Amino acid sequence: MPLTIYGILASRALRPLWAATELGLPFEHVQTDYRQGYTRTPEFLALNPNGRVPVVVDHRPDSEGGDVVIWESMACALYIARYHGTVAGKADGTTITPATPREDAEALRWSFWTMTEVEKDALTVLMHRFSMPEPQRKPELADQAERRLHVPLRVLEAHLAQQQARGEAHIAADRFTVADLCVASVLLWVRATRTLMDQFPLTSAWLKGCLARDAYQALKKKSA
Template sequence: MIKIYGILKSRAVRPVWTAEELGIPYELVPMHYAGDEVKSAAYLALNPNGQVPTLVDGDLVLFESLAIDLYLAKQHRAFGLWGADDHEEARIFQWTLWAATEAEPLARQWFRYTSFLPQESRIPALAAAALEGLRARFAVLDHALRDADYLVGNRFTVADLNVAAVLQRFVQLGGADYPNALAWHRRCFERPAAQRVFGERG
């Protein structure tokens, strides 16, 4: 059985969602991203970044949530989250990297300066700048979904899971102005696996 280190109120929710979609057994090892345990020697031996999540699958130890999702989807490709051919696989990598490089830095900037930091440390101008930057990214996403329900092969894949998980606060980030992307986001989070995971997350 695979082990996923982290808590659901962290990026560990992403590989947990993937495991639920795939129907594979897993153990969630509770570890808070801000707790002392992530700085312990035992945990740093698994993840030298001192962050969550970390996946342990036999001899494989893997960090970075989106990479873990890709690995699990490919390992269990019969369940349909992976690409059907090289072109679909390339699109999965494209959208996952887009999520990591184009969308997540701005989404995190907004969250940091509106919710994560103590009130006295928040900078509204940086939160507003993040929202403005996300408008161009959401336009790209909305255009990609103009004639399709999903990002790759017009079926739900790990590409959708990764992008949707990064943009879980899509409406708060201004996503309501992008109807194609908004409908897609709702489809992703209406899936039974997402409902189970995010329902437990609270």
């Protein structure tokens, strides 16, 4: 197994799990469930002292220095695409790995953008509309977060329109790449919020396409 991935699918571990599955990589999946305190054991903290999932361990040969430990979910996805995808510049059109400086720039900028402009508010909507026990939900927090999300979603919608104008159906290219994976893995938290998503038809259609992919569907099925 070239990789070990820690974290359940219903967590940010989706991001490296999805990347590895897209690439057809064999990996060991350790179902570290943060809800049961498993991210606070001494063993886990030795891997990630921040006490968060995911963690990816890339088992490289000793000649290359041995195991590489990656955390931060976006870093994990980008790393897997880079070191376990197709060599940059030699993409055959089906890999998620950025194949040109421009594709790589898109992957980098949109993955950071997702963390700085989208993730917190998307999580608030998810928690206070769907995930938390009903008595603990605060609908006004979800409403405020939803309103703020219009700002980044306008940016993404305009980008997808530009991409279509140049004949490309995805964020970084005319194929699904790790850039799409990084953004979709967060926006899926608000996909059921029709009052938001219906304002952004290109984004909605693009997201639907990402989530219909075999790799994502296979992961969902395995964890069901």
